[in-house]
Amino acid sequence: MSRLGRPSPHAAGEETAGTPKLDHRLTKRLLAFVGPYKALLFVSILLLLLTSLVDLVFPLLVAKGIDDYIRPGDMRGLVHISILFLVLLGVSYGIRYAHLYYTQLLGQRVMHDMRNEIFAHLQRLHIGYFDRNPVGRVMTRLTSDVETLNQLFTSGIVSIFGDVVTLIGITSILFYLDVRLALVTMTVVPLLFLASAVFRNKVRKAFAEVRIQVAKMNAFLQENLSGISLVHLFNREERHSEKFDENNAAHRDAYLQTVFLYSVFFPVVTFLESGASALILWYGGGQFLQDAITLGSLVAFIQYSERFFRPIRDLSERYNVLQGAMAASERIFELLDTEPAIVSPGTPGTAPGPSGEVVFDEVRFGYVPGEEVLRGISFRIRPGESVAVVGHTGAGKTTITGLLTRFYDVDSGAIRIDGLDVKEWDLDALRSRIGIVQQESFLFSGGLALNVGLRKGLPRERIEWALETVGADALLSRLRTDDSVDVGERGNLLSLGERQLVSFARALAHDPPILLLDEATASVDTETEQRIRRALEVLLEGRTSLVIAHRLSTIRHVDRILVLHKGQLVEEGTHEELLARGGLYARYYELEYRGQEEPDDVHAGAGTWS
Incomplete structure (x- = not known):
């Protein structure tokens, strides 16, 4: 039900199974969040490119060490090139550390801004939006969907540059070392691209189903915990556990489908990589025996071929991250594009x-x-x-x-x-101008004074006056003794009557000319009701009141x-x-x-x- 008695049609907010392909409009809007951090993005990409370029040098050093120092027996030269290898390795690790740090920093700052914007937008939406959309599903936008976009910025969009540079660099070096051997290596590439295409299509659908099940599970969990007292009262624990088990099992099965796809894909890629290495060993070994290629070049070729397939495999994973980010961003921007149905007029009338x-x-x-x-x-x-x-x-x-x-x-x-x-x-x-007290009072976790003085600029004296006026003497005494009196989550540290007294004090604290009372004393005991009645007999004099x-x-x-x-x-x-x-x-x-x-x-x- 809505907060004002309206039915809540969950179907209106259901997730859909489709996952959009790369959408330039969505990409442009996502990149707008990166705008304030262009320097971080530039540094992250630059560091990644440096890491990729440094890593390309290592097989060449191995080839030079074998051909120029090991075969001739030059120990001095071998020591020098080994030291150079270790120095470059240290430089590579240092650059990689800096790259990971700045990439994570970029992602977290972007996500911080995005969460703030989503939350601020949710505050502006009118009550009807929350009637149509379960709170659990709305929370998914702020949690799971935003975290999916975090993966895009930390291990997706930036890493793609490194994969592309690595792929281009290795391909160029392979053809530079030996054109025919490079062509032999490329024979398995079409099969790899075919396997990647099939994998991308299937895993995209599998991850879409996982996201659907996560949203359903969050919605059910939020609803169940909000009504936990009714669950206990009507002995629904077992039935709700069974229902949650159904949702949880659906999520498990959906996730296991992604595990299955990865379990098939990676062995296929490994098999193709091994096949390429076998072809290089067969053809390259023959070339070496005919003195058409040096041993160092053959070893370097094998190392480069192993590195050649890594960015292709990684790009398939980046594609899945990108697809998930597109789906998450579509849902997030759908929320952000929901215009508040009720807003102040551009030029308000004179009050x-x-x-x-x-x-x-x-x-x-x-x-x-x-x-x-x-x-x-x-x-x-x-x-x-x-x-x-x-x-x-x-x-x-x-x-x-x-x-x-x-x-x-x-x-x-x-x-x-x-x-x-x-x-x-x-x-x-x-x-x-309106003070309202409802039958079910809602208190925010935190201090007592905070819950009475929700409106900005309300002085402490006014808060104490409101508590005293509604007869909340015990609460007022505690507040004066301990300024940080905590009411607990949803006011669970207070009795039902005390929560209602706080709600009355909140309505009266800013002295509104109109009071709305929606069966406001139905939840309090007789003694508390009498105290409130005596206070209201004085307060309602000269004040408009509407009693539901x-x-x-x-x-x-x-x-x-x-x-x-x-x-x-x-x-x-x-x-x-x-x-x-x-x-x-x-x-x-x-x-x-x-x-x-x-x-x-x-x-x-x-x-x-x-």
Whole structure:
């Protein structure tokens, strides 16, 4: 369900199995993230090219050592070339270390910027986006998909330059040493390219399936952990474990398919490499016996042929990294390209003085096209008036709060606060005029003061005043004793009643002219409810309040009651007027109190603000 009662169609956010091929548009957008770090990219590529060039020298040194020093028996020259070999080896390792460091640094900085941009964009998206997209799948964008792009920048895009330079360099040296022997080596290349092409196609699909299963597993895990109390309450542990095992097994099988493909591909490549070495040994050995080639050149040729196939094999792996990055970037940019459906107008209207008037004018709204939740409702709440909204589940009560705070926009009609259409308000200014308390209070992990003073610039004195006003004396005492009082994840270190008191204090701390109370006392005990009621009797005086009620006992003393039925406003009046009318409200009231005595003390205690 959505945060305001809307169904969450997971299918709308399902992953697709397709993995896009190299997309120049996506590549251009990815490289834009590298823009601030061009110097790092240049240094990484330069160091990699130097490493590749230095590595090309070693077989030539071996050839020279054999032909010029070992065969003639020149020990002095052999010592000198061995020392040179070791020095170049040390230089190569030093350059390789610097290359790996700067490449990883580049990747981490790019990923840091990308995660920040994605998270900031998620903060701007409206509630409806999260209704349609499971949180677990959204988290995958920030974790798995971004990590896939990290592989592109650390072991993909930069390494490709080194592989290409190595391949060109070795090919040139092979033909320089012996054209005919080089052509013999190349006879296995077509077979290698064919094997690589088949492998790339199959492994691309296999990795796409792995990503799909990871997203599904994340979505299920997030949902299960969020509702862990219900899992325990209804003894669903075994069933949910079985369901997770199904998801986990699907991920395992998908990943094992990639393992199988690699297990086939690499032995094939090794076999072709060995075949090339055998051909070189056969043909080159014959040439050596005929004195057409030196022993050193033959040994160097064999070493170069082994190095020749390495970049070809690596390029196949880089291709898979590139394919995974294209798929991940497509999903990430799809998220980043999702425009916030609800934003402040370019030129906001001038905010009038905070009187607290609320007007709904022929408002129609539906979460899904063609399925209206509110059907042309109209009402006016005067400044300082307290109004309750009642109705059966699904009548549209909570939807009213979502429209008033502009979490959603109306399909037709208008909502005005203090005479100004909510669409003309700056969002920050609009929401700063409204305090809202919901039945299920949400607290962020961290300090108590942080959760009360969520709005910027709220002084400490105001936070303490809010806690004192709602009767949270114990919490206030703890805060004054220990400034770093921690509420725990989702407020789990506080009792249910304490969490609700914090939610009340949060709503009151910035002194809003309008209060929205969505069955706000349903989750607290009787003593806490009485404390809140006494505080609200004072605070609601002169302040507009809209009470969403599921229990009619909580609204007998409001100024006016609105009765919704199937998205329409069917009755309006005071508690006594509606009972006397004998309509839908009277039937609701009769059902709630059927078979019960209604003594005066019950009625007196029922006047609870919720």
